[in-house]
Structure formats: C-alpha cells, structure tokens
C-alpha cells in the first residue's frame with residue numbers, strides 16, 4: 568500500500584528516476600518479489616509485447632490503470648542471451664502481466680513516461696546464491712547504460728504485521744507501538760551488510776543474511792528477499808570493491824514491515 572501513498576521512500580524513488588533520465592539510461596532491468604518460475608535452474612524474462620497490470624489490493628486503480636508500460640523486448644532478448652551464456656535455463660515469457668512490485672515503482676520513479684523496462688523472474692526454489700548469480704550475470708549491462716533495480720523488502724512478514732489500522736482506517740503507516748525487536752534487529756543487519764561491504768564481500772554478506780537468526784521472523788517466506796540477492800550480484804563484482812551501498816530512505820508500514828531504500832554505485 569505504501570506504493571500508492573506519499574512517503575519518504577516514494578520521494579526518493581522520484582529523485583532516482585530524475586537522476587536516471589538526466590544520465591540518459593538505456594533502460595531499466597528489474598527483479599521483483601512476486602513473479603517466480605518452477606524448475607531447477609529456470610529463470611524467465613518478460614517478453615510480453617502488451618503486458619497488462621495485475622491489480623493490487625488497497626491501492627486505488629486510478630493510481631495505476633492509465634500508466635503506459637513500455638516493455639523492452641530487445642533488452643529482454645539481451646538478458647535472455649546473457650543468462651543463457653552463463654548457463655541458466657532461461658526463456659522469455661510472452662504472457663506475463665506486470666505486477667505492482669515493479670509497475671508501481673516505475674510510476675513513482677518515472678511519472679511522465681515509463682522507460683524501456685525488462686523484468687526478470689525469481690526462481691521458486693528461492694536459493695540466495697542462484698539469485699545472486701542472476702544479478703552477477705546481468706552486471707555487464709550496467710556498463711551498457713542500464714539501471715538495475717531489485718524490489719522486495721528488508722523486513723516483510725505479512726503474518727506478523729498489524730493490519731487493523733489499515734483495514735479499519737486505511738492507515739498503513741499507523742505505528743501504535745514500536746516495531747518488534749526481531750524486526751529492528753534484522754533491519755539493522757540488512758543495513759550493516761549493505762553499507763559495510765562491497766564487491767564480493769557484499770555478495771557474501773547479503774546471501775548470508777538468510778542464515779541470520781532473525782531471518783525467518785523477518786521473512787515468513789523468502790520471496791521478498793530475493794531481489795537483495797540479485798542486487799548484491801549486480802553490484803558485487805571485483806570491480807565494485809570500494810563502492811558501498813547507501814541507505815537513502817526508509818519507510819515502516821503496518822508496524823513491523825520495513826522498506827529500506829538502498830543505492831549502490833553512481834553514474835559514470
């Protein structure tokens with residue numbers, strides 16, 4: 568719901584979008600949290616020339632129905648070729664409709680016009696190292712002018728959220744009590760891992776977070792943490808050593824859910 572409301576994070580995404588346009592990006596490549604595929608080494612790439620938008624609960628349709636999505640089939644094919652060359656069992660999906668984890672962020676970043684965008688799926692086994700390797704395989708595309716984005720959550724456990732203020736008053740930001748210690752602790756671990764490590768150490772630190780004692784409290788399911796693995800892969804090569812991630816904005820929602828916004832790297 569945060570994606571449809573005003574927040575510090577949404578303001579930051581707008582800034583990121585403006586910066587991307589000023590730097591003339593070729594396109595956007597995203598991994599979200601809601602699209603996964605089945606198969607040992609399988610990953611899919613959005614290749615639907617006319618994707619619809621799957622609806623999102625608690626966000627008024629007026630906030631997204633009219634926004635025109637711009638699928639980037641040429642770059643999608645480039646992602647497929649790159650992943651295939653790296654040994655992934657990869658294919659295009661020409662039926663996939665985009666989901667709010669990606670399109671609502673694009674709307675916030677680029678309210679006037681969607682840049683050419685490619686979406687890469689998760690793999691339903693939710694192996695951290697697999698998703699890190701997907702990001703690592705696509706890292707060279709950063710040097711070709713693509714902006715890579717991972718969208719999920721630092722703390723995201725729908726079973727533990729406090730839903731009443733949202734259900735009763737549409738107030739997703741209500742904070743009647745502080746977040747749980749488990750949520751604070753894991754959120755801090757994410758910040759420390761991303762801000763305190765770079766290059767291959769970033770990859771190790773971020774994948775290792777799934778062994779953190781509070782991980783299962785913070786994520787009842789693994790799906791919303793996979794994008795962090797993707798980003799660690801995409802921004803954690805030897806060449807990235809010395810480039811540390813920065814926490815630029817953060818928004819808590821439903822008491823215990825922490826949406827931290829990190830940026831790694833800068834435009835050349």
Ligand SMILES: [Fe+2]
Nearest residue numbers: 600601668791
């Ligand atoms: Fe989600």
